Amino acid sequence: MKTAIEIENLAHNYGLVKALKPLNMSIESGTLFGFIGPDGAGKTTLFRILTSLLLPTQGKAKVLGLDVVNDFRKLRPLLGYMPGRFSLYQDLTVEENLNFFAKLFKTSIEENYHLIKDIYDQIAPFKNRLAGKLSGGMKQKLALSCALIHKPDLLFLDEPTTGVDVVSRAEFWEMLRKLKNHGITIVVSTPYMDEAALCDKVALIQKGKILQTDSPQNIMENFSKPLFSVKSINRNSLSKDIETFGKTDSFYWFGDSIHWIGSDDKDADLLRIYLQQKKHEDLEIEKINASIEDCFMDLMKGNHE
Amino acid sequence: MRTIIFLLQKEFIQIFRNKMMLPIIIVIPIVQLLILSYTATFEIKNVSLAFVDQDKTQTSKELKSRFEHSPFFNIYAEADHISQLEKSMLQQKVEMILVIPPDFEKQLTLSKKADLQLIVDAVNGSAANLMAGYANQIVLGFNTDIITNLTGINIKETGIQVAPRYWYNPELDYKTYMVPGILVLLVSLIGAFLSGMNIVREKEIGTIEQLNVTPIKKYQFIAGKLFPFWLIAMFDLCFGLVIAKIVFAIPILGSVWLILGVAAIYLILVLGLGLFISTITDTQQQAMFLAWFFFVIFIMLSGLFTPVEAMPEWTQMLNILNPIAYFIDFMRMVMLKGSDFTAVTSQILHITVYALLTMGLAIWRYRKRA
Numbered sequence: 001m002k003t004a005i006e007i008e009n010l011a012h013n014y015g016l017v018k019a020l021k022p023l024n025m026s027i028e029s030g031t032l033f034g035f036i037g038p039d040g041a042g043k044t045t046l047f048r049i050l051t052s053l054l055l056p057t058q059g060k061a062k063v064l065g066l067d068v069v070n071d072f073r074k075l076r077p078l079l080g081y082m083p084g085r086f087s088l089y090q091d092l093t094v095e096e097n098l099n100f101f102a103k104l105f106k107t108s109i110e111e112n113y114h115l116i117k118d119i120y121d122q123i124a125p126f127k128n129r130l131a132g133k134l135s136g137g138m139k140q141k142l143a144l145s146c147a148l149i150h151k152p153d154l155l156f157l158d159e160p161t162t163g164v165d166v167v168s169r170a171e172f173w174e175m176l177r178k179l180k181n182h183g184i185t186i187v188v189s190t191p192y193m194d195e196a197a198l199c200d201k202v203a204l205i206q207k208g209k210i211l212q213t214d215s216p217q218n219i220m221e222n223f224s225k226p227l228f229s230v231k232s233i234n235r236n237s238l239s240k241d242i243e244t245f246g247k248t249d250s251f252y253w254f255g256d257s258i259h260w261i262g263s264d265d266k267d268a269d270l271l272r273i274y275l276q277q278k279k280h281e282d283l284e285i286e287k288i289n290a291s292i293e294d295c296f297m298d299l300m301k302g303n304h305e
Numbered sequence: 306m307r308t309i310i311f312l313l314q315k316e317f318i319q320i321f322r323n324k325m326m327l328p329i330i331i332v333i334p335i336v337q338l339l340i341l342s343y344t345a346t347f348e349i350k351n352v353s354l355a356f357v358d359q360d361k362t363q364t365s366k367e368l369k370s371r372f373e374h375s376p377f378f379n380i381y382a383e384a385d386h387i388s389q390l391e392k393s394m395l396q397q398k399v400e401m402i403l404v405i406p407p408d409f410e411k412q413l414t415l416s417k418k419a420d421l422q423l424i425v426d427a428v429n430g431s432a433a434n435l436m437a438g439y440a441n442q443i444v445l446g447f448n449t450d451i452i453t454n455l456t457g458i459n460i461k462e463t464g465i466q467v468a469p470r471y472w473y474n475p476e477l478d479y480k481t482y483m484v485p486g487i488l489v490l491l492v493s494l495i496g497a498f499l500s501g502m503n504i505v506r507e508k509e510i511g512t513i514e515q516l517n518v519t520p521i522k523k524y525q526f527i528a529g530k531l532f533p534f535w536l537i538a539m540f541d542l543c544f545g546l547v548i549a550k551i552v553f554a555i556p557i558l559g560s561v562w563l564i565l566g567v568a569a570i571y572l573i574l575v576l577g578l579g580l581f582i583s584t585i586t587d588t589q590q591q592a593m594f595l596a597w598f599f600f601v602i603f604i605m606l607s608g609l610f611t612p613v614e615a616m617p618e619w620t621q622m623l624n625i626l627n628p629i630a631y632f633i634d635f636m637r638m639v640m641l642k643g644s645d646f647t648a649v650t651s652q653i654l655h656i657t658v659y660a661l662l663t664m665g666l667a668i669w670r671y672r673k674r675a
Binding site: 052053073076077079081083085086087088090091100103104105106 | 318514515
């Protein structure tokens with residue numbers, strides 16, 4: 001498989017702040033690749049370097065075989081970039097925005113219409129509306145259309161689903177799947193860990209450092225720690241009591257249960273006895289398989305310490 | 306070239322979709338010309354004057370009547386002692402007090418010599434000078450008449466007589482002097498503020514990122530951004546010239562083509578300044594303040610409102626760096642004196658070199674990436 005992105009010892013500092021620590025990785029062509037990480041992890045900095053908007057403090061990056069610093073002129077027409085913040089002209093209409101970006105890339109809406117058809121059809125009824133007057137989901141679809149209108153080989157989407165409702169998020173990922181089938185490599189960043197499962201490959205990024213890069217399946221399968229789901233009627237004191245239990249490695253709320261990690265499977269029995277002593281009734285403790293979020297929570301905890 | 310046209314298309318759609326834009330382009334020039342042209346008069350009328358007449362004779366009465374009949378003075382009050390007027394002075398109701406001491410007439414007839422006291426509110430120094438000057442003129446006239454009466458010699462017709470002829474502005478109408486300057490102010494503000502703010506706005510709302518990832522080249526972006534404002538400023542200059550001619554009957558003696566040609570170069574300078582400001586600021590607020598910082602200094606130094614000759618030498622020297630001063634000079638010379646190209650070569654040269662430097666610096670500073 002061909003390599004779409006090749007990163008060598010890449011780092012970036014804003015003054016004294018190390019936004020991105022030296023990083024080595026590569027991303028294959030034709031994948032849907034996700035950078036998962038909390039706010040301030042360095043995702044946007046990395047994207048801005050890879051889209052040639054920001055000069056790295058050190059290291060090299062090649063995108064589609066072109067150096068992001070030296071060959072940026074050749075590179076830019078091949079890239080599509082959708083920044084995290086809505087960055088289209090609010091005082092131009094939907095159609096004017098799309099037209100403008102198509103023309104800047106020396107193409108037309110008609111020429112690549114097949115690529116954006118699924119997305120644009122949904123906003124076409126509002127094509128004479130000012131972009132600033134669109135709803136959040138509509139804005140995002142317009143932004144994606146504008147980023148795609150010149151048929152880029154590689155698409156960077158910086159937190160495309162942040163602030164979008166659950167239904168629109170699902171729709172959006174469905175659209176990305178379809179785009180991938182058009183042969184476009186897609187690199188997407190998101191703070192939502194559950195979206196990791198929708199990518200072919202993910203990198204977990206925190207505090208400017210990549211913690212792990214692999215397919216979601218591999219990450220989940222390689223999780224070897226004893227993980228249990230703990231439920232009790234008395235929710236209020238549950239987390240407090242688990243915290244005071246000596247064998248607790250880590251725990252966190254996960255929906256209406258607590259995910260608990262001990263040092264080995266037998267610790268779960270000790271936990272049950274301990275919690276029963278603390279008068280927890282209807283206690284449910286069961287071993288579970290790690291979800292991608294469990295893996296990330298664990299990795300991030302490791303990075304904190 | 307096609308890319309520039311697309312950019313221009315987009316800019317013009319945005320400019321005319323902005324509801325404040327047409328008023329800015331049309332109303333501001335009119336209002337500025339109509340109001341500012343009257344703000345900087347170098348003459349003072351209706352000075353509020355009070356008398357303290359401690360003499361109360363025929364002579365003092367005569368002197369007072371001279372003041373009463375002057376168009377420059379309004380008599381506010383008469384008092385017996387200065388202390389009675391101090392409060393009015395503090396309240397700015399009285400600007401000048403003329404004190405005629407006791408025995409004024411007696412001294413004048415006996416020793417042919419008398420004193421008067423003039424008290425002037427000198428918070429505004431140049432206004433105080435003017436007021437005192439007017440008063441002195443009246444006293445001088447009074448003096449001459451007294452000498453004539455006493456000696457029988459008509460000294461009005463002896464000695465050296467100076468007869469000034471005021472060229473280029475025979476009626477000494479300050480509006481004639483102001484309007485060309487106001488026109489310069491107008492195109493400078495439009496050029497620097499609108500262009501600078503427009504580019505910073507793209508930064509502020511993030512659209513510049515989206516533009517920067519397109520293959521659009523630096524020169525295309527700059528041309529597409531600046532040309533609309535060049536055009537608007539040129540339009541406003543023509544518009545302003547028409548108002549000047551029709552409303553103020555300001556003569557345009559020199560060549561209009563020369564004015565427009567040099568204005569075209571001058572605007573490159575101003576737009577370069579706007580672009581430069583936009584490269585070193587991130588928000589419209591910062592750009593606004595920085596632009597004001599430059600323009601307040603340029604305008605005050607330029608001699609638009611006060612004569613440059615009245616400034617200390619070191620501020621006069623600063624005007625070597627002041628682009629507005631050159632263009633105001635140029636406009637006044639060409640409009641009012643009918644100076645031709647050869648007479649204003651120095652100004653044109655300065656403006657051109659300046660335009661190249663500013664624009665060059667701004668383009669060099671403008672980066673498509675951080």
